[in-house]
Amino acid sequence: MTTILVVDDEVDVEPLMQNWFRRKIQQETYLFRFAYSGREALTLLQSEQDIDLVLLDINMPDMDGLTLLNELSTLDRFLGVVMVSAYSDMNNIRIAMNRGAFDFVVKPIDFADLEVTIEKTAQYVRQLRESQQLKVISELKTRFYDNITHEFRTPLTLILSPVEKLLQKHREPEELLMGLNMVERNAQQLLRLVNQLLDLAKLESGHLSLSPRTGDLSDFIGQIVQLFKPIADERGLTLTYQSDLTSFYSFDTEKVEQLVYNLVANALKFTPAGSVTIALKKGDSVRIVVSDTGIGIASEKLPYIFNRFYQVISPQPLAGQYLPDTSDKVPAFLNSGTGIGLALVKELTELMNGTVAVESTVSKSPGQPSGTVFTVELPLPTVESPTVQVVEKPVMQPLDWSAQSTSPQPAPDTTSEPADTILLGVNGEKPLVLIVEDNSQLRMLLERQLSGLYRVLTAVDGEMGWQIAQNELPDLVLTDVSMPKMDGYELTRRLKTSLITDHIAVVMLTAKTAQPSRIQGLQEGADDYINKPFHVDELRLRLKNLFIRQQKLRAYYQNIFSQPDVSFQPATATDKFLQTLYSLIEAHLDDSRFGVEELAHEVGMSRRTLYRKLLVVTNLTINDFMRQYRLRRAAQFLREGRNVSETAYLVGYESPAHFTTVFKEFYNRTPSEYADL
Incomplete structure (x- = not known):
């Protein structure tokens, strides 16, 4: 049912509407509400949320239609507004349309035309609301995937971290090593699938963006291909990588890695014998070609292979398809998969403003070749002279292709393990x-x-x-x-x-x-x-x-404060905490009673907290910090020509003799000797 609010100061409009639309009203297609002023209409709209459409007269006393139209924009609701006015008032109608009105009708009203306008406006409002609902659902879905990814990643951390340590410590027995490697590879595969699901959700909601970086694209893709070399060798396949690229390119490493990874993994998975070739070709755009001599894809299946969750392979040959007897080489999970990989390839390619195409041949008799070729075109900009190469190595790991594999993986290299050096603070x-x-x-x-x-x-x-x-x-x-x-x-x-x-x-x-x-x-x-x-x-x-960096910073500040010959420039200190201490001590420089308790109170910390923080930042106690600040300021006063007694009082010492003793301990000369330098 469409609820329509008619806003018009002419009382005869109500019976006209009720009479003309009586069948729609009887069929409960339309429900009419009436208001005879702009203020009455606004009150009604604020209290009732089920109104879909407003028929609004422009010329009304108290609050005219244009003013009410402005007020409607603050309601944060999807309303279709149709303005009603006379032909002579076209200027106001134009203003109303610019302010968001969907359509208009003129008096005297043609009710047949009004009915069409109402239907059109109601359809527009429905589409707006459906679009908003889809947007909300999309955002909820993205949030769900984001949260579920977090929930998956934490237990994966709890699997991978202990396995990593066990692999470093145990090289035998072989059965244990093989089992640990299998756990690690399958956990990495689960992580890869979780990441793909998250990326698909972000692509769907428009939240996945590009982060291009400069680097050697040819070398980067070559490293991805190299990850699959052990798998190809184990299955007796020839894996070839060719590249014509010579320039540096600007590209999103994560997106390119996922794209290439999925294409190569897909080719190897469905190639029981023969070869897989990855070629990079340059032209107006970068062309990535992944070809294989695998079982091929039937022509009637090709239009659907990029659809999400579509799985093209079945355990039995397709109609007219010939599969060679390679049961000893084809992975046991030939029919496995999620239908995510190729969908992600297509959407990542389109995100990078590229295109992806596929050609495939299915063998129908012994000796007839079969295979598939994927071609990705990416319009990546070249960078002639990169000042710095910032592309990292690929982060993905190859899939665990066979749960029955008996070849243990080499134990991790422990020579790069950081030494368990205990740092002292x-x-x-x-x-x-x-x-x-x-x-x-x-x-x-x-x-x-x-x-x-x-x-x-x-x-x-x-x-x-x-x-x-x-x-x-x-x-x-x-x-x-x-x-x-x-x-x-x-x-x-x-x-x-x-x-x-x-x-x-x-x-x-x-x-x-x-x-x-x-x-x-x-x-x-x-x-x-x-x-x-x-x-x-x-x-x-x-x-x-990070701790080494903290140690160096502490040593730097300690050197500044503890060495008399180091230049003292408190005004240039970049640490906000030290700047605050400087300003507080300076404000009470000549106050001999301003000590540790008073400084802690002024800075808003307990004495214990201030002591610990200052020790962490400068490796100095509060007393040492305050004394050295005062002595350095005293040195400045002496260089300005002030005498010893005056300087002592200016920096908070009541006894010039005591000041002379403390000054000599720090500078290894008396204030008078220092002033004569």
Whole structure:
């Protein structure tokens, strides 16, 4: 049913409408409501949400139609507005159309024409509402995939991290090594499928964007192909890579990697014997050609192979298709698959403004060749002289092709494992790490892996993590992003904007791998960003690098404060915390009673918190920091020509003799000797 609100100050309009549309009303197709002024109509629209269409007279007292039209835009509802006026009022009608009216009718009203206009407007409103519903559903679907990806990535981390450590420690027995390799490969395959589902959802909702980078495209794709070499050798297939490219290109590494990976994996999966060739050709655009001598795709199936979740292969030959006897080489899961890979190839190609085409031949008799050729055209811009090559190596791992494989994979190379060097922080203690993670198993895993190197605290959510961080001042916070009560973004923002905690390094550990999520984390002040699932050794190395950086910064400030000959420029300090301390001490420079307690009170911290923070930042106690600041300011006054007694009082010493003793301890000369230099 379409609910129509008629807004007109002429009372005879109501019986005319009721009479003309009586059948529609009786059939419950239309329901009419009437208002005789703009204000009455606005009140009705604000209180009733089921009105679909407004027939609005332009010329009315109190509130005219144009004014009411403006008010309707604030209701945040989909309404179809049809303006009603006289021929002589076309200028106002034009204004109304520019302000969002869908159509207009003129008086005297042609009711047959009005009926057509109402139907057209009602259809427009339905389409708008359906479009909005689809948009909401799409956003809900994307959020669901994003959340479910996070839920998958956390248990995958709990699988891959222990397996990684076991593979490093155990090279025998062979049965154990083979089993661990199988677990790792299948976990990586599950991760790849989860990522593909997420990308499809983002493509559908328009949330997947390109992040082009400059690099050697030929070498990058060559590395992807090389991942499949052991699989091709194991199955007796010839894997060939050819490239005519010589230039550097700007391309999205992640998208190109997924595209090529899926095409090569698909070709190998359905090629029981023969060869798979990957060729890169240059022209007006980059052409990626993946050809195989596999079983081929029947012509009637070709139009559907890029459809989502469509699976073209069946266990039995297609009508008229000849399959050679290669049961010993064809993977047991020839009919397996999700129907995601080729759909993702097509949509990623279109995202990059490219095209993908396929040609295939099916063998119908022994000796007749078969095979498939996929051709992808990508209009990638060339970069003649890149100043820096920023493309990383491919991150994907080859599929685990056969669950019955008896060939154990080589044990991981442990020579690159970071040494378990125990770094010492302030006071000779190990650095303090706060782990904020809502998944109890992952939290325990991280605590177990890091507790040998660092002192470790844990929190179950961001809110608890924030409280602990303020009370304990850890050297580093390792936080998840998606958490109850307070997520990792908000926790990072608070840590980096509070004077108490802004020195703490923050590493975000998350399943949200999309570039916008990474950018958001870095914008909030995160020092590093690690994706789930992660390698424990990589995590340890990144934490170690951050702690080394903190040590160097502490040493830098300690050198500035502790060495009398180092130039003292407090006005140029970049650390906000130190700037605050400088300004507070300077404001009370001549006050001998302004000490540690007073400074802590002024800065808004407890004495314990100020002591610990200053020690972490400068490796100095509060007393040492204040004394050295005053002595350096004294040195400046002496160079300006002030005498010793005056200088002593200016920097807060009541006894010039005591000032002389303290000054000589720091500068190895008396104030008078210093002034004579």
